Amino acid sequence: MASAEAPKLSINIALPSGSSLTLTASATSPVAELKTAAQEVLKVPFLQVISVKGQLLNAAETLEEAGIHQGDVLTAIVQEPRLAATRGAFAFWCCGSGVVTWGNPEIGGDSSGVQDQLKDVQSIEASATTFAALRSDGSVVSWGHPAAGGDSSQVQDQLKDVQQICAADYAFAAILKDGSVVSWGRPMYGGDSSKVAGLLKDVKHLAASKAAFAATLANGSVVTWGDDDYGGDSHEVTDQLKDVSEIQSTEAAFAAILADGSVVTWGDHHETFGSDSRAVQDQLRNVQQICGSSAAFAAQRPDGSVVTWGDPRFGGDSSEVRAQLRDVQKIYATGSAFAAILANGSVVAWGDPESGGDSFEVQDQLIDVKHIEASEGAFAALLADASVVSWGDAEFGGDSSGVLHQLIGVKEIKASDYSFAAILANGSLVSWGNEQNGGDSRNVRLQWL
Template sequence: MRLARTSWLWALLLALSACTSDSPPSTPDSGTPTQLGRVTGQALLEGATAHGGILLTLEGSEHRALTDAEGRFTLEDLPAGTHALVARKPGYYDATQSVQVQAGETTTVTLQLRAELGALQGLVIREDEAPVPDARVTLTETGATRTTDEQGHVDFGPLVPGTYTVVAEKNGHVRTQETVRVTNVERSQVTLTLRRERGSVSGTALLESATAHDGITLTLLESGATTTTDAQGHFAFPSVPVGTYTVLARKGLYTEARQSVEVRANLPGQVDLTLNRLPAPELNAPALAVQRGHLRLTGAHFGPEQGSHTITLGGVEVDEYLAWSDAEVVVRVPGSLAPGVHELVMASGVSWRADATASLRVLRQRTLAYAANWGMGVLPDNTVTVWGSADASNDVTPVPSAITDVVSVAAGASFAVALQADGSVIKWGGPDPVPVPDGLSDVVDISAYGTRVLALKRDGTVVTIARGISAEETPVPAGLQDVVAVSAAPFHGMALKADGTVAVWGQDVFDLQGVPADLNDVVAIANTSSSALALRANGTAAVWGFGAAYYDLALTPDLGGVVEIAGGEHHYMALRSNGTLRVWGNSAHGQTTPPAGLANVAAVAGQAFNKSLALRGDGTVASWGDATPSHLPPPGLVLRVPAR
């Protein structure tokens, strides 16, 4: 309604401005001159200095007039009598006054129009857009003053519509002001930015026993601003907002140094720091790591940043540093590093500081896995692919989207397991699968069979993931440690220890608890559902349990030069260092007869029921035995090939 009335009024004002007289010509109804009078006076706008453009109307007639800049007006030739005189202008409330018109006389009146009021909300912020509490805000035109709240807000009102100058000030800040138009249509908004007064910080940062001091990183902790020193160790932070700051100096191989400084307006703050050489590093490495997995090193005196440090494993230089602090370093184990026990060297790159060394065993990735009728693998981009028969009981597709940076996979009867580079384990598929225990971390190897998963941690301990009887009757033996390999089976678990001995636990369904008494110097383990195999360093093997004799598994071929073994349902496969295979045991489906000419094999997959699978050096998969099309790897499949 206000907008409609305003539009009408302005249209009328324009029409009036085109007229040459203050009142319309007399009409026969206006009376004779002796019966006419006039009204003159002033109409004033509240809070205004100019009062022009006010429309005066004698109600019930066509007599109208506009005020001049001083608000004066005259209405001529008005009929005698009592009339209602109305003053109108957009943005103000109407003013109405009763006037008595006397024939032949002039009546003088004064009307006051009250403004339709508005309101103003202000926000005071710093140059970093943080709110400024307790700032003093003033409206210059009214002299009204408010103080901002904790969020930097301030409110003024009610206000007469018009233009206002808003001023904000606070100690330690440069006074600022903004102009804002206040209307009666909606609350007006204004934002003022208080720029803190500024000074500077400068000084020197020097390295103990050094002649050149360049490359030291200086940080103002409270603002995040950084700079570096020149060869003489000089540095400067110009244009720093006033306040108290901590200056932190850092450089690899040296201790951190810090100093507090007070920055005052237009004054320099002086800081002088010395960084001392770090003591010899103290390095602790875990017992185990896995190819391409994260390796967390702990200790002391590594320095606040990598600097000139390099780390090598087995002579292979690490090229991916994930985190570096004085007490912890995280790197990625090179994928090109062969499995085995390797020396780790942390070299400082300077003559005055000794290298730190440690020894650890690097395990091989498992990038190919198979169950009864489906398989899975790690692709070259370190994601997971699944193929084969999937039904309601073993629906392992789709692969969870959260899986990334996978190093190894394992396949159970109705579920899939993936080990990620950061040591976390993800398990999916099957009806109501057993979840991974909360907090399980630092895993470096996984093995699955049936309903069981064994997870080997970097400290050489083992965790079982299973449900019901399988978990209750086959707990990991108390005190089992120093484990370097695990192999899961339907009714038992198997572990190889660093001293070359073997531990077996679980339900003794197939006489597997009776580990041969003289079994030592073992380098690899595997099992079928009813037997266990331990490969000695001299190339001989021990096979025991029900299946050893029943399926002729104890009749092992020449296993010299074998680097990896895997067990199917009732057969074994052995990979030799020259890329050839030895396969023996039950061959009802031809699973012990590799394709002619199969060579350059890089890995073998266990737990296949009636078939065998091998990963070639080019990443393709060879499969023989049961040839059911829906169970075979898809044509063109290429997987990641672990170094050996």
């Protein structure tokens, strides 16, 4: 006798906005099929489905196994996909879901060893060679180069109630709920904060250079650790570091914006990475934003003008474009060049021409620019029409002509050192640049998210 057909279930799916839809599915159908059907009706690429008991449904289970019954009202939460990148690998996730990685397997492109732990991910930070994922319960999962933070087993029992993670090149530091800090990775790159542990109280924000960290405390003061030549020693400017509101860095120097808009710099003792701002100190007033390349800083002032200092070869000299730097809204940097978006949506670039400092060939395309991402040697601009314009060194993603026909409806762009990846409105991925370092995402599968 033939087995009875599984009953059909009529299921209501509600959105937080109040709108809803009704879907019909077999009790033996996987939850994944229900999600896909809802995504198609709602025209969204990713969503999570919550049961009547408030539990996240397992996409691999059947509706029957998940305890879904006729007439149940499930909640659908539309997810915004996100990207993070090490030097040569990418991680893709949606808040509360799992993670997909690709690129160089030795520096984060292979997450198979921790894939069963990558659940309920809220955010991901990336160092040069390692990823660290913060989960909704405040725990941390890391993978990539073991000696550079990919192995966090020695501090895993301390990584609880984590609020924020920050990455240097080969180390991580995490702020806990109580305002203390836990660090791991290579000690000389900031992975050991034991010498300043007693000072790391009420920490509100972390910043990192290549091999040092700077922590801003609730009282506006700053605590640093790591390699002295990379900003780990700030004792010469300690009395100036009061009421700090923001800190940015180059490879070996830090620049802090104070509450009054003035700037304090420190770091590299050779003063070739932007640690010496004395020549422009009288211009650094009411600073609103600072951006760092590898060895130079650019500061945006309230009138939209820009002040630069540091190594001229890395964008520290903007004199050739000073007349064009008016009404600047935001500044971005590759390793040795800067690009500024102006109020009219156009772009001004300076610094090393080979690394994006010369945008002449695409200048007529840089219209209504909304955002820019930077690899080590190239820029990619996201325009208002959701298309992309890239320039700079082709070896670092400066040439996107091979995928230009696919770059339609772009929602977000992220850069590794050598390549770019874009999330499209339909949830698909497009990447370009060095194929071994994240520039090839053709085999990446995202449906299970």
